[in-house]
Structures are given as C-alpha cells and as structure tokens.
Amino acid sequence: MRTLFFKSPSPSPSNSPSRTTAMLPSSPRHSFSDSLMEENIEIAEALITKWDSDSGSTSYTAVTSIFYDDRQEARLYLKSVGDLQSAMQHFLISQTTSAEKLIRAQNLMQSAMKRLEKEFYQILSDNREYLDAETVSSRSSRASTRTSVSDQDSESEDESRVATESVDHISWVAMSDLKSIADCMIASGYGxxxxxxxxxxxxxxxxxxxxxxxxxxxxxxxxxxxxxxxxxxxxxxxxxxxxxxxxxxxxxxxxxxxxxxxxxxxxxxxxxxxxxxxxxxxxxxxxxxxxxxxxxxxxxxxxxxxxxxxxxxxxxxxxxxxxxxxxxxxxxxxxxxxxxxxxxxxxxxEEFESAIQKETSKTPVPAGGVHPLTRYVMNYLTFLTDYTEVLTDIVADWPLAISTPLPEAYFGCYDAEESQLSIRVAWLVLVLLCKLDGKAALYKDVALSYLFLANNLQYVVGKVRSSNLKYLLGDYWVEKHDSKVQQYAANYERMGWTKVFDSLPKDPTAEISSDQARIYFKRFNAAFEEAYKKQTSWVVMDPKLRDEIKVSVAKKLVPTYREFYENHRNGIMRACGEDSLVRYAPENLDNYLSDLLYGVASGGSVSSFSSSSGSSSSSHSRGRQGR
The missing domain is CATH 1.10.357 (Tetracycline Repressor; domain 2)
Known part of the structure; x- marks a missing residue:
C-alpha cells in the first residue's frame, strides 16, 4: 500500500535532508486512514440521501422499500451505514477532522436510522401473516427435521412441500431482513x-x-x-x-x-x-x-x-x-x-370420602342388587385412573392419616413411600365397603343381605379388573376380594338354602316308613316353595356369579333329592294310592332353579303346583311328578 500511494520522488542528494523531509508525509498511515474514512462518508452520503424521503430527492423513494426494490442495494445501504459509523468513531478518536464533518456524518446517521426505522416497521407490518408465531415455530421445526431427511425424497413429497416452503421462504427472508436492520441499528446506538x-x-x-x-x-x-x-x-x-x-x-x-x-x-x-x-x-x-x-x-x-x-x-x-x-x-x-x-x-x-361416609339412604336396594352408591363411587374412581400420573404427583407427599390399623387384605401389599395413590384409592374402596356393610343390615332376610354384599363386592371387583384400577390395587387385592365374594355367596347359600337341604333325610337311601317319607316330602315341598317364592324376586347382577351360585345349590340339592325320590316315591304310591305329595321330579329341579336370581318372578310360580289336579302352561308343569 505504501508503494502504490506514497511513491518516492527523484533521488536527491543525501546532504539535502530538508527536501527529503518535505516530500514525505508526516504521518502516512494517519492520512490514508483519514482519506479512507472520508471516502466512506461520501459513499454513505450518496446512498443515504438517495433514500431519504425527507430530502425530496424522489417521490418514488418515499413510498417504496429498499428491501423490496433492490435487495443488493439494501445490503449496500446497511454496509454504508456501518462504514459511516466506523468513520465517525475513527474521527472522534483521532480528532483529525473538523466538527463540521462530524456534524454532517451525524446528520446522515440520523437520516439513515429514520429510514431503517421505516423499513423495519414496514417489514414487520407487511409480513404479519408470515411472521405469525405458528409459521415461525413450524418453520423452525421443519428446518430441523429437513437436516435428517435423505436427499432421495420422492418427487411427490417435494411437490407437497412447495406451498409450505414458499411461506417458509417469505418468512425467512423477512426474519433475515429484520435481523440485518436490528444489527445495524443496535451497532449504531439506535437500538x-x-x-x-x-x-x-x-x-x-x-x-x-x-x-x-x-x-x-x-x-x-x-x-x-x-x-x-x-x-x-x-x-x-x-x-x-x-x-x-x-x-x-x-x-x-x-x-x-x-x-x-x-x-x-x-x-x-x-x-x-x-x-x-x-x-x-x-x-x-x-x-x-x-x-x-x-x-x-x-x-x-x-x-x-x-x-x-x-x-x-x-x-x-x-x-x-x-x-x-x-x-x-x-x-x-x-x-x-x-x-x-x-x-x-x-x-x-377428602370431600369425596366424607360424602361416602355421610350417605344416609335407609331404603334397601330392591332384590339385593347393586347400590347406587357403589356404582357412583366405582365409576368415579375408574375415571380418576385416567389421571394416574398427575394424581401420583398430587398425593405423593400426602400420606393417609388414620389412627386404626388397616386390614392386610386392603393395604398389606403397598409400599407407603412409593404407592400413596394406591393406598388412597384402596382406602376409598374400604370406606365404601364399610358403608355397604351398614346397608346390608337394612335387609330383614339375612340371606338377602349376604346376596346384597356379594352383588356389590362383585361389582367393585369387576370394575377394578376392567379398568386401570387393577394397576393401582394389584392382583393381591383382586384375589383377596374375589375370595370375599365367594364367602358372601356361600353365606347366602347357607342362610337361604339350609332349611331346604335339612328338609331331606341325611341318608336319602335309608329305609323309612311311608308316613315318614310323606313327612319328608311335605317338609321339602314347603321349604323349597318358600325359598323359590322369595328368590325368584332376588337378583345376582353378574351372570358368572349367578351361574356359580345356581350350580352350587343344584349340586347339593338335586343328587340328594333324586336318591330320596327314587327310593320312596313308589312306597308312597302303594300306601296312599296317589302321589300328590311328590310334586317335583328331580330332573326338573334345575328348571326351577334356573328361574332364580334374575330379579323378577318367571314362568309358573311354585305355588301353582300345590295341588295335584289341573295342568299348567308352564314348562315346569310338564315336569311335575316325572310326567
């Protein structure tokens, strides 16, 4: 640079130092920097003045945008503003120029900033639909995704992205222009x-x-x-x-x-x-x-x-x-x-638990069916399991505070530090079951009260099995309560059918007189008809449990009755000449049992067969006395 801009004059005698000194600039680097900075100001002035809408240069520049009109010129404009800023800083530090030049440069800077403010505002305003947050965020997401996409994308996939990428392009251009203007204005002190x-x-x-x-x-x-x-x-x-x-x-x-x-x-x-x-x-x-x-x-x-x-x-x-x-x-x-x-x-x-405990209905559920409280509580808990993750967070530091020991069947398998939600749900179910125990006491018939408990606990277990509650309460809980359902069913059977079972002799094959046989048949008829009459109106909601109960009763009743029937029916016929006391053929007892536990009386009632005369349209009448 020194060789090009500061060539030495013709050689002079070595004894003429004054000429040598006069021909060389006193500070070559300083003069070059000054001239370069002054040139920057001149270039900036030409471009800034051209686009200064207040200067009256052209009406065109007052209504158009540098960034829309000529993007290359827009880049030059930003560069010239940066060069103008550098020149001003240079002259302020070196103090090698007049105040007039600095004032001129400062006025140019103000004009440039005013223009850039306008450009910034116009880009923001005109690109509202392309700079909406959805476009910006989705464009960023797609940009990161495209970096991992193979270059072998199919032509159809490329075509499907044309519209989206067009919007992306407009958005990206606007964002780039805004950034360029912001960088320039911040660097110039106009942030x-x-x-x-x-x-x-x-x-x-x-x-x-x-x-x-x-x-x-x-x-x-x-x-x-x-x-x-x-x-x-x-x-x-x-x-x-x-x-x-x-x-x-x-x-x-x-x-x-x-x-x-x-x-x-x-x-x-x-x-x-x-x-x-x-x-x-x-x-x-x-x-x-x-x-x-x-x-x-x-x-x-x-x-x-x-x-x-x-x-x-x-x-x-x-x-x-x-x-x-x-x-x-x-x-x-x-x-x-x-x-x-x-x-x-x-x-x-807490309010939900309190509501369970305060439920005060005193009317027994007809037929020993599922109590509305049971349905409500279990459906509520089932819906709660849709929020297991957040509920786990909510109750994590909220241990169950009760003073009495808890039954192992309900809580023996839970780690209190890890399963606060499981413990909380198990506790709510326990509160419900305790409430149901009180509801069972409302029934005058003990057998029906046990049927009520079996129905309701079976409903509870069924809800647990068929929902996410099973993951909270676990297999141990289900197993224990399944056993409890069977226990309730057995108690119902014992209380509801023992009188019928006891109406027959312990040894149905033992030799007894015709009078004794008549007494047993009469006793059986009365006990069976009483049980049948009541239990055709009782209900077991779960089909599987209903069938299990009927099979259990039939296994205990039918074989014993068959043996007694086969051993003593003919004897009564010979002694009395008629079999009016033998009302039920063994093979038809299953038919009668099938009527039970549906909640409504079905077919012909047992009482319609109390006399030996007359016929009935019921299927059961066709089975009377073995006919």
Missing part, C-alpha cells in the same frame, strides 16, 4: 428505536392471537362468582388454547426475538419480556384462580385435573421458553397454579 417499534407491533399480534383463542383476563373474584356451567366452558376454552399458546405463540415469539436480536441477548430478553409477560401471566393466572375457588365439589374434580395435567405436560416448554430472569414470574405463576390445583384436588378427595 431503543428499533426495540420500540418491534415491541409495539409484536405485542399487538400476540395479544390479538390470544384473544382469538379465547384467552381473557379474569380476576379471582370473577372466577369465584361465576356459575359452574359458565366456568366449565371457560375451562374448556382455556384447555384448547393453552397448548397452542405455549407450543406455538410463545415459542414462536421467543424464536423470533432470539433471531432478530441475536446481536444482543439483553435486548432479546427485554423484547420477549415486554411482548409476552403480560399475556403469559393472564394465561396462567386462570388455572391458579380456579384452584383457589371455594365452589369446587368432587364432581368438578375432573376439570381441575384437566387443568393440572395441561400445565404439568407443558412445564418443560414453559421452563424453556420463559427461561429469562425477567420472565421468572411466569414460571413461578405456572408452578403456583399447579400447587393451587393440587390443593384443590386434595380437598375434593
């Missing part, structure tokens, strides 16, 4: 002007998007006063909005801020905080207010759990998106909403 425009436009876009999603600001007082049906609708709207809000709107806004203001982390944080904090506080303030509501009852628990699950599922994204110190209040509010919702769930579980 505040850039940030002001960005915040105003982007905040309005975010607020509008949330409004369209149905997110609205509500105070705790408003939530407390709201009718449940209205509040439930608000909750549904919020659940639909929160995932889009976090995964798309806030995520996209964070990406855009980080990209546009990549030159300054502090500015990116400031912008994101200004744009999103208020909206995020509105979004997560709603579930916190619901959790604080005083009107929550057990029936409303599932909506509260929906809110808890939504925030819990989104927590990794919330923590990442709002990771700045300035947005820590958003993270705190999200956590606090989980705390309040969890407290509400605990309170509703």
């Amino acid at each position: 505040k002007e850039c940030v002001r425009i960005y915040n105003i436009i982007r905040k309005s876009i975010l607020d509008e998007s949330l409004y369209l999603l149905g997110v609205e600001k509500m105070t705790l007082s408003q939530v407390q006063k709201m009718d449940w049906k209205v509040l439930e609708t608000k909750i549904k709207n919020w659940l639909n909005a929160v995932k889009v809000s976090v995964k798309t709107l806030f995520y996209g806004e964070r990406l855009l801020c980080d990209h546009v203001f990549a030159a300054s982390n502090s500015i990116a944080e400031s912008c994101f905080n200004e744009i999103s904090k208020e909206a995020a506080m509105t979004l997560f303030g709603f579930p916190e207010s619901v959790g604080k509501s005083k009107k929550l009852s057990p029936e409303k628990m599932f909506r509260v759990l929906d809110l808890y699950q939504a925030v819990s599922d989104l927590w990794p994204e919330i923590e990442s998106i709002f990771s700045f110190e300035s947005t820590s209040a958003v993270r705190s509010l999200a956590v606090n909403s989980l705390v309040k919702l969890g407290e509400a769930v605990r309170s509703m579980l």
Whole structure:
C-alpha cells in the first residue's frame, strides 16, 4: 500500500535532508486512514440521501422499500451505514477532522436510522401473516427435521412441500431482513428505536392471537362468582388454547426475538419480556384462580385435573421458553397454579370420602342388587385412573392419616413411600365397603343381605379388573376380594338354602316308613316353595356369579333329592294310592332353579303346583311328578 500511494520522488542528494523531509508525509498511515474514512462518508452520503424521503430527492423513494426494490442495494445501504459509523468513531478518536464533518456524518446517521426505522416497521407490518408465531415455530421445526431427511425424497413429497416452503421462504427472508436492520441499528446506538417499534407491533399480534383463542383476563373474584356451567366452558376454552399458546405463540415469539436480536441477548430478553409477560401471566393466572375457588365439589374434580395435567405436560416448554430472569414470574405463576390445583384436588378427595361416609339412604336396594352408591363411587374412581400420573404427583407427599390399623387384605401389599395413590384409592374402596356393610343390615332376610354384599363386592371387583384400577390395587387385592365374594355367596347359600337341604333325610337311601317319607316330602315341598317364592324376586347382577351360585345349590340339592325320590316315591304310591305329595321330579329341579336370581318372578310360580289336579302352561308343569 505504501508503494502504490506514497511513491518516492527523484533521488536527491543525501546532504539535502530538508527536501527529503518535505516530500514525505508526516504521518502516512494517519492520512490514508483519514482519506479512507472520508471516502466512506461520501459513499454513505450518496446512498443515504438517495433514500431519504425527507430530502425530496424522489417521490418514488418515499413510498417504496429498499428491501423490496433492490435487495443488493439494501445490503449496500446497511454496509454504508456501518462504514459511516466506523468513520465517525475513527474521527472522534483521532480528532483529525473538523466538527463540521462530524456534524454532517451525524446528520446522515440520523437520516439513515429514520429510514431503517421505516423499513423495519414496514417489514414487520407487511409480513404479519408470515411472521405469525405458528409459521415461525413450524418453520423452525421443519428446518430441523429437513437436516435428517435423505436427499432421495420422492418427487411427490417435494411437490407437497412447495406451498409450505414458499411461506417458509417469505418468512425467512423477512426474519433475515429484520435481523440485518436490528444489527445495524443496535451497532449504531439506535437500538431503543428499533426495540420500540418491534415491541409495539409484536405485542399487538400476540395479544390479538390470544384473544382469538379465547384467552381473557379474569380476576379471582370473577372466577369465584361465576356459575359452574359458565366456568366449565371457560375451562374448556382455556384447555384448547393453552397448548397452542405455549407450543406455538410463545415459542414462536421467543424464536423470533432470539433471531432478530441475536446481536444482543439483553435486548432479546427485554423484547420477549415486554411482548409476552403480560399475556403469559393472564394465561396462567386462570388455572391458579380456579384452584383457589371455594365452589369446587368432587364432581368438578375432573376439570381441575384437566387443568393440572395441561400445565404439568407443558412445564418443560414453559421452563424453556420463559427461561429469562425477567420472565421468572411466569414460571413461578405456572408452578403456583399447579400447587393451587393440587390443593384443590386434595380437598375434593377428602370431600369425596366424607360424602361416602355421610350417605344416609335407609331404603334397601330392591332384590339385593347393586347400590347406587357403589356404582357412583366405582365409576368415579375408574375415571380418576385416567389421571394416574398427575394424581401420583398430587398425593405423593400426602400420606393417609388414620389412627386404626388397616386390614392386610386392603393395604398389606403397598409400599407407603412409593404407592400413596394406591393406598388412597384402596382406602376409598374400604370406606365404601364399610358403608355397604351398614346397608346390608337394612335387609330383614339375612340371606338377602349376604346376596346384597356379594352383588356389590362383585361389582367393585369387576370394575377394578376392567379398568386401570387393577394397576393401582394389584392382583393381591383382586384375589383377596374375589375370595370375599365367594364367602358372601356361600353365606347366602347357607342362610337361604339350609332349611331346604335339612328338609331331606341325611341318608336319602335309608329305609323309612311311608308316613315318614310323606313327612319328608311335605317338609321339602314347603321349604323349597318358600325359598323359590322369595328368590325368584332376588337378583345376582353378574351372570358368572349367578351361574356359580345356581350350580352350587343344584349340586347339593338335586343328587340328594333324586336318591330320596327314587327310593320312596313308589312306597308312597302303594300306601296312599296317589302321589300328590311328590310334586317335583328331580330332573326338573334345575328348571326351577334356573328361574332364580334374575330379579323378577318367571314362568309358573311354585305355588301353582300345590295341588295335584289341573295342568299348567308352564314348562315346569310338564315336569311335575316325572310326567
């Protein structure tokens, strides 16, 4: 560079130092830098003046955009502004130029910044549909996905992405232009002007998007006063909005801020905080207010759990998106909403337990069927298992506090430190079963009370088996309660059929007189008809249990009766000349038993066969006396 710009003159005598000194610049490097900087100012002035809408240069430049008109010139414009900034800094440090030149440069800089403000605003405004958070976030996702896609994608797949990639391109160009302008303005000391425009436009876009999603600001007082049906609708709207809000709107806004203001982390944080904090506080303030509501009852628990699950599922994204110190209040509010919702769930579980214990109906369920309380509680618990993961979190540090020892059949297999939810659910089932024991005492017939207990416990076990409750309560619990159902069934059989069994001699083949045989037949007829008459109106809801009970009764009754019948029927015929006392053929006892435990009297009742004369249309009449 010295050789090209500072050539030495003709040689002079060595004894003429004054000439040599006069021909060489006093500071070659300094002069070159000055001239270079002055040239930068000249170049910048030409370009800045051309696009200065206030200078009156052309009407065209006042209405168009550098970035739309000539992208190459836009790059030159940004470069010239950067060179202008470098020149100003150079002359300020070196103090080798006049104040007039610095003032001129400063005026040019102000004109340039004014133009860039306009360009920045225009790009933000004109590309609202391409810079929406959904486009930005999805474009980022697709960009990361494409890096792993093979170059051998089929032509049809390429064609299907044309429209999407076109939008991506527009979005990417706009983001790149915004970043270039922001970099330039921040480097020139005009970052505040850039940030002001960005915040105003982007905040309005975010607020509008949330409004369209149905997110609205509500105070705790408003939530407390709201009718449940209205509040439930608000909750549904919020659940639909929160995932889009976090995964798309806030995520996209964070990406855009980080990209546009990549030159300054502090500015990116400031912008994101200004744009999103208020909206995020509105979004997560709603579930916190619901959790604080005083009107929550057990029936409303599932909506509260929906809110808890939504925030819990989104927590990794919330923590990442709002990771700045300035947005820590958003993270705190999200956590606090989980705390309040969890407290509400605990309170509703306690209220649910209390409601079971306080159920006061005194009317026995007809036919010994399943009690409405049993259905309600088990259906409720079944629905709760859809929220096993969040409930496990909620009750993890909420041990069951009871003073009496717990039966091993209910709690012997659970680790209290690991299975608080299992223990809690087992306890609620135990509360229900204890309540059902009290309901069984309302029946005057002891056999029916045991049938009631068998029906209800079988319903409970069936619900456990067919739902996720089986994973909470476990095989041990199911096995123990299955055995309890069989025990109740056996007690029903003992109380309901012992009189019938005892009406026959212990040894049906023993030789007895005709009079004794007549007494046994009469006793059997009376006992069987009494049992049959009652039990045709009783019910066993579970088909498998009903069949098991009938088979068990038949195995104990029919073989004994058959032996007695075959050994003594003919003797009565010879002694009395008629068999009016022998009302039931052994092969037809199964028919009568089949009528039982359906909850309604079926076919012909036993009483219709009390006389030896007449016929009946019932299938049972055709089997009387073996005919």
